[in-house]
Amino acid sequence: METTxxxxxxxxxxxxxxxxxxxxxxxxxxxxxxxxxxxDNITADIMPGKLTCLIGPNGVGKSTLLRTLxxxxxxxGGDIFINGKPISQLSDRDLSRLIGVVLTSKxxxxxxxxxxxxALGRSPYTGFWGTLNAEDKQIVEDSIRMVGIESxxxxxxxxxxxxxxxxxxIAKALAQQTPVIYLDEPTAFxxxxxxxxxxxLLHQLSRETQKTIFLSTHDMExxxxxxxxxxxxxxxxxxxxxxxxxxxxxxSLGRFLxxxxxxFDPQTMSIRVE
Numbered sequence: 078m079e080t081t082x083x084x085x086x087x088x089x090x091x092x093x094x095x096x097x098x099x100x101x102x103x104x105x106x107x108x109x110x111x112x113x114x115x116x117d118n119i120t121a122d123i124m125p126g127k128l129t130c131l132i133g134p135n136g137v138g139k140s141t142l143l144r145t146l147x148x149x150x151x152x153x154g155g156d157i158f159i160n161g162k163p164i165s166q167l168s169d170r171d172l173s174r175l176i177g178v179v180l181t182s183k184x185x186x187x188x189x190x191x192x193x194x195x196a197l198g199r200s201p202y203t204g205f206w207g208t209l210n211a212e213d214k215q216i217v218e219d220s221i222r223m224v225g226i227e228s229x230x231x232x233x234x235x236x237x238x239x240x241x242x243x244x245x246x247i248a249k250a251l252a253q254q255t256p257v258i259y260l261d262e263p264t265a266f267x268x269x270x271x272x273x274x275x276x277x278l279l280h281q282l283s284r285e286t287q288k289t290i291f292l293s294t295h296d297m298e299x300x301x302x303x304x305x306x307x308x309x310x311x312x313x314x315x316x317x318x319x320x321x322x323x324x325x326x327x328x329s330l331g332r333f334l335x336x337x338x339x340x341f342d343p344q345t346m347s348i349r350v351e
Contacts, residue, residue: 097123097146097257097289102155104138104145114153115141116310121318123291123306125256128280130300131293133310133333139293140261142310146291147178147259159257173201177250179260183242184234191229191237191245195220198252220251223285224278240271247278251286260292264299272296276303297334301346309333321346 102119105112115138123129131139144150146157148164157164159175167175177198186194198220199213209217221227224244229237237245243263250258263279264272276299283290283305294300300307301321309317309329317329324330325343334341340349 096125096160097291098158098161099123100156100158102145102157103153104141105153106141106150107153112153116316117154119155119316121308121316123289125289126283126287127290127305128276128283128303129289129291129306129308130304131291131308131310132295132297132300134312137310137312139310143259143261143291143293147176148172170201173253173255175255175257177253177255177258179243179246179250179258179263181262181265183239184246186234189234191226191232191234192217192221194234195245195249195252198249198254201253216254217252220248223251223282224248239266240268240275243267243275244278247282251282255288257289257291260290262294263292264294264296272299276300280305298348301330 099119099121103114103117104119105115107113131142133139141150145152148157148167151165159167164172184194196209196213196217197207199209199216200207203209203213221230224247226241226244226248229241229245232241234242234245247258247260247263260279264275267275276294276296279290279292280303282288304321307317307319307321307324309324311317311329311333314332317324317327319327319329321330325341325346328343331341331343334348338351340351341347342349
């Protein structure tokens, strides 16, 4: 399974700050001595300053790709570069200063304020005792401001709504000050207005911070409207990469969305249930 993508002329070492480069990447897993390849020969880039959304049907391997990019599991082959450096050669401490991860699962904490949880994002820098200095505290305050949750600062984490909790976790990733942030289904469990607000926030943050923000989502219509770049994973096919318009024009989105009872209109970029 090969991947289609454009603008791959530069070597990884020449990438801009925070860029992700994948070279001949194979992802999957090994179970009971059986090697299962989910996607093969992915050569592509994830660029800073743009919101990139990973889409595709359930079970196609989106979570496997995110875990591999996050260094939670090893690739089956190929290389992943951050700032031109292969992540296989980076220590856990280095990775914690380069990659922030926001998972779908809710934080299981009690009796901790929003400020205190977001401050945990400073742990790669604060040493063994985790003591915040004045600079750390200012970074936490700035992160809270950037996601617009100043009013939640002293709230207890367990009292937050799903949308508030997700914003808190994004602020924690911002406080970590990594050039790369990966998010697994950040709009899960949210009502529709909150989904829109969440993706708009992430799009805004990608622009303002020039971070590399890469997320998986099942909210297709929102991704079509808000994402700068789409990665479309389909079973047995190449990982199609391009702008929503490019993937509409080349038929990739139609192959995914034109199913029984559903039709994708590439002209209006809309999905109609028949």
